[in-house]
Amino acid sequence: MQRIFLLLLCLLPVTWQRAYAQYFDTLHIHYAIGAQAPDAASRLLLDSLAGHHNGRLLLIYSYADYLGSERANQHLSVERAGRIKAYLLEKGVPKEQIGECTGLGQLPGSGGREGNPDHRRSDIFVRRIKPVAGASDPPRAMPLAGKIKEKQGIVIPAEAEATPKFSAIDLSRVNVNDVIRLQHIGFYPGRPDVLPRSYAEVEHLYQVLSDNPRLKVRLEGHVCCCVYPDGYFEDTPTWQLSVQRAYAIYRHLVDRGIDSTRLSYQGFGRTRPIKDQERTSAEGQVNRRVEVRILEK
Structure with a gap:
């Protein structure tokens, strides 16, 4: 994963590289089938990390493989993340230096009874923040709901495409x-x-829901790159950008009058990419998306 991050970093525009010249290391902790706690070898790695935590923000993300039910694997991933955090706190890492601790459930896959050992893991991103002089902010936009909501419907702004799709x-x-x-x-x-x-597109989704009052859906958010800039939500700060994207559409639909009991939302990070490696900005936009899962119709 570290090699993938370095590749993606090289593909970013030069101005973005200057603006976000920050240091990342990634520590991978692997588990036996069903195990929640790190083994002895993994604890040695964590001991080394805890001994060199000064000036670093730690971000913990844990996963499970396809063995067992999705619900059980979600719980297992949460437990794995929690055990890592508890161990680091016990070893003297201040809690304010653990910026995120999340279980992201099972990674897709299939196969035999041994599962996929590469998916039974915790990833710990070690982020050393070092501001760069002259760095410029990334492009920002007002939230969708605040910018285009009107009582009678969405008004397509002048900067939108001439032919809406x-x-x-x-x-x-x-x-x-x-x-x-x-x-x-x-x-x-x-x-x-x-x-x-x-x-x-958002207005069209609203219209479909409005015209079909029995329809219930789940909004599912995804990101482009597994690490900064796209997986990292700047406002929080957390690595829950996929959740926030799904929530942005959810919040807008509720504000427009769709009953919240008909909607739910969930983020999947970069666990379900359409493009395995984004080589261009257009391919990045393919993965940077929200999908709609039909729950009832």
């Missing part, structure tokens, strides 16, 4: 648990704010 949503062709990809919703890197060209 939206994905066809034919409910007669989808079943419960099917996922509809909203192909024309894009986001600013590192932000939950949609691009201006996406407003028509």
Whole structure:
């Protein structure tokens, strides 16, 4: 994963590289099947990390493989993250230096009874923040709901595309648990704010929900790059940007009058990419998305 991050960093525009010249190391802790706590060898790695924590922010993300149920694996990943945090605190790492501690459930896969040992892991990102003189902020946008909400509907701003685009949503062709990809919703890197060209797609989704009052959906958020800038939500700060993207669409739909009991939202980070390695900004936008899962119709 560290090699992937370095590759992605090289692909960023030069101005972004200057603005976010920060240091990352990644520590991987692997587990036996069903294990919640790190083993003896992993504890030695954590001891070394705890002994050199000064000036560093630690971000803990834990996973499980495909063995067992999704619900059980979600609990297992949370336990793994919690055990790592508890161990580091016990070893003297101040709690304010652990910026995030999250279990992200199971990673997709299938196979034999041994599971996938690479997916039974905790990733600890070691972030050393060092501000760079002259760094400029990334592009920012006002939240979608505050910028385009009107009583009678969304008004497409002047900066949006001349010909608004939206994905066809034919409910007669989808079943419960099917996922509809909203192909024309894009986001600013590192932000939950949609691009201006996406407003028509959001309005179309609102109209489908409004016209089908029995329809219930889950909004599922995704990110481009597994580490900064896209997986990291600048406002919090946490690595929950995929959740915030799904929530942004959820909040807008509720504000427009869709009953919140018909909606839910969830973030999947970069565990379900469409493009395995984003080589261009356009490919990055493919992964930077929100999808709609049909729960009831």
